[in-house]
Amino acid sequence: MADKKTLEAYWNENKKLTAFTMIIWFVVTYVAAFFAKDLNNIVIFGFPFGYYMAAQGSLIVFVWLIFNYAFKMNKLDRKYGVQEEEEE
C-alpha cells in the first residue's frame, strides 16, 4: 500500500481531472442547449450550430472526454505507483 501522502496527492489530481471533465460535459450539453436558439444562427454545412451540438457535437466531445480521462488516469496510476500488479 502506498503511503497516505501519495494517496492524497493522487486523489487530488484525480479530482482535478474529474472536475475538468464535468465542466466540459456541462458546457457542451447544458450551456450549449441554453444558447441553442442563438447558436442556430450560425449555419455550417447546412447544420444550424445549436442543433448540431445536440445531435452530434456533444456526443463527439463525450467520447473524447472518456478516452481522455482513461488515458490520463492510467498515466497518473503509474506516476504515483498505484497501478495494478500485472503491469509492473
Place this chain on the structure above:
Amino acid sequence: MAKQKSAFLDNLGKIYLMYTGIFIAFVIGLGIAEKMGMSNKTMGYMFMGVTIGVYALIGVLSRTAKISEYYVAGRSVPAFFNGMATGSDWMSAASFIGMAGTIFGLGYDGLAYIMGWTGGYVLLAVFLGPYLRKFGQYTIPDFLGARYGGHAARTIGIIAAITASFTYLIAQVTGVGIIMSRFLAIDFQVGVFVGLAGILVCSMLGGMKAVTWTQVAQYIILIVAYLTPVTVMSYKATGVPISQIMYGQVLQKIDAKEKAINADAKEAEVRALWKKEVAKIDADIKGLPASLDQKKQDLDAKLAALPADAPAKGREAVEKAIKGLPKNPEEAKEKWTAAKTAAAGKSKPIKPYLEPFARLDMKNMLALTFCLMVGTAGLPHILMRYYTVPSVKDARISVGWSLFFIFLLYFTAPAYAAFARNEVLSNIVGLPIASLPTWMANWAKVGLVSFKDINADGILQFYELTIGPDAIVLATPEIAGLPYVVSGLVAAGGLAAALSTADGLLLTISNALSHDLYYKIVNPKASILKRLTISRVLLVVVALISAYVATFKLTIIVELVAWAFSIAAASFFPALVMGIWDKRANKAGALAGMWAGFGTCLFYMIGSRFYGLDWWGIKTISSGLFGIPLGFITIYVVSRLTAAPTKEMQELVESVRIPKGAGQAHAE
C-alpha cells in the same frame, strides 16, 4: 486465467471479423435469392431462424459451471469487446426502433434522448465504472451491502434493481413479440415465447459469459442493420453515402418545406377543421357523463336501424365502434383529453423542426436530459458489465469503447429522422389520396400509419397523415423503395437490440434474487452447484413472468420504461457515488438517502401522472430531478449527524480509489 480459454480470447478479433463477413454474405445471398423469387415470408423465417440459432449456439458453446464465469464472465472480457457488449446491452428496442421516430416527431427537443443516453456514460466513466471494477464483486447490491454494511442497504438495492429492470424487461419482450409476429406472420404470444426460448438457451447455460459473447454478435447485426437503409437513403437523396454528414443539406430542405406547408391554403383549411374537432371533443369532455351515454345510445340506435340484410361489414363496423367506446366516464376523460391534445397539435402551423424548445419548454428538455443521463449511470444491468473486464485500467477504456459503439448508432439517428422527414414532406404530402404508395396501406393495417382526407379534396395534406414513431425505422426500407431483404435485415437488427437488452436485464434480476437475496441473505452456506441451479431456475421463472405480463400489451409499459431511468437515477446513483467519493458517508445516511430519493421520485411520478401534482411545471418523465439532489443532500447531512463509518470501512473506500490490488478481487 485458465490457459485453454486464451485460444478463444486471443483470436476474438479474427473470430468476430469472420462472423461479420459471413453475416454480410448471408444477407447478400438472401438478396440474390429474393431476385430469384424467394417469398417474403421465407426470408423472414431465414433471418429470424438463423440469427436466433446463432445466439443459441453461442450460448451452448459458452456454457459454464464456474461461479465467476457465470456472474462476471471470468473477468476476462477485453475492454474493446466489453464496449461492444455494453453497446448492445444498452441499446434496446426503444433505441433501435423508436428513437429516430421520436426525433422525427419532436425535432430539436427529441435530441434530449440523444444527449441524455450518451452523456450518462461520462458520469459513469468518472464517478463509478473504474471504482466498481476495483471493488470487484458480482452485483450492484453487493457494493451497497459491503460499503454500507448489513442487509438493509443491500435489500433496498435489490428492490430498486428489480423495479427498474423488470419494467424495462417487459418492454423488450413486447418488442420481441411485435417483431416476430410482424415478420413471421405468427401470433404475438407465440412470437414472445419463441423469442424467449432463444434468450434462455443463451443466458441459462452460460450466464454472463454466454450473454457477453452473444451481445457482441448482436451488436454487429444491429449496427449493420441500422446503418444500411440510412446510408442508401443518403446516397439517393444527396449522392454521398455518408448520412451523418449529408443530412445538414436535408435539414435546410425540411425547413423550407415546412414554411411552404404553413403558407398553403389547403393546409390552412385542414388546420381549421382540426380546430373545430378540438371544440367538439372539448364539449364532449365537459358533457361527461351524459355525452358518453348519448354516444352509446346513438350507436345502439344505428345498429338497430340497420336493415336485416345489411352487409356484414357495415354491421361489424358499428359493433366495433360500440366496443371501442370508453367503459366509464373516467376512461372517457383520459382518452378524449389525449385526442384533444392530438387534435390541438394539428390545428396550429408546424413548429420549425430545427427550433429549440418548440415542443418541450427549455426547463423540461434540460430536466429530461439530466434525468436520462443520471439514470444511465445508475442502471444496474449496465454497471454490472464493468465487473467483467480484467482490470481497472481496462474498465476506464472500456467505458470509452462502450460510448463509441453507442455513438455510432446515436449520431446516425438524427440523420435517419431527417431523411425520413424530408421524404415524407417532399414526396408523400401533396400526393393524391388515390395514388399513395403501397407501404402506407401496409403499415396502416398494423396501426403505425394512419391517414384521412378530412377536407375531402383528394390530396394528402400534412395534418391528414399520422406516423407512429415506431414506423420510421421499420418502414424506411419500404419508404426508400429498397428490396425486402433490407426490411428483413432491419427486423433482425431490431430483434438483436431487444434480445441483447433482455438478456442483460434477465441476468440482473435473477442475480439480484439468487446471489444477493438467497446466497448473501438467506443461505450464505449454499454450495456453488446449488447457487447456480437456483439462478438458472430463477432465469426461467422471471422470463416466463415477463412474457406473461407482456402478452397483456399494457400501454403503460412504454411510460414505465421512461420512469425506470428516474428511479435508477434517484435511488442508486447518489448512494453509489457517495460510497466512493465521500468517506464519511455511512449506513444511516445511505439508507435515508436512498429512501428519500426513491420515495420523492415515486411520489412525484404518481402525483403528477394521476393526481395533477405540479412542482415547477416539471413533467412526470423527469421526476428524478427532485429525487437526485435530495438523495445526495440526505446522505451528506444524515451521515454527518451520525457516527462515522468504522476504520476498516474507511480503508475499504481508500482501497477502492486506487487500482493497485485489483488482482486480489479475483478470489473465489
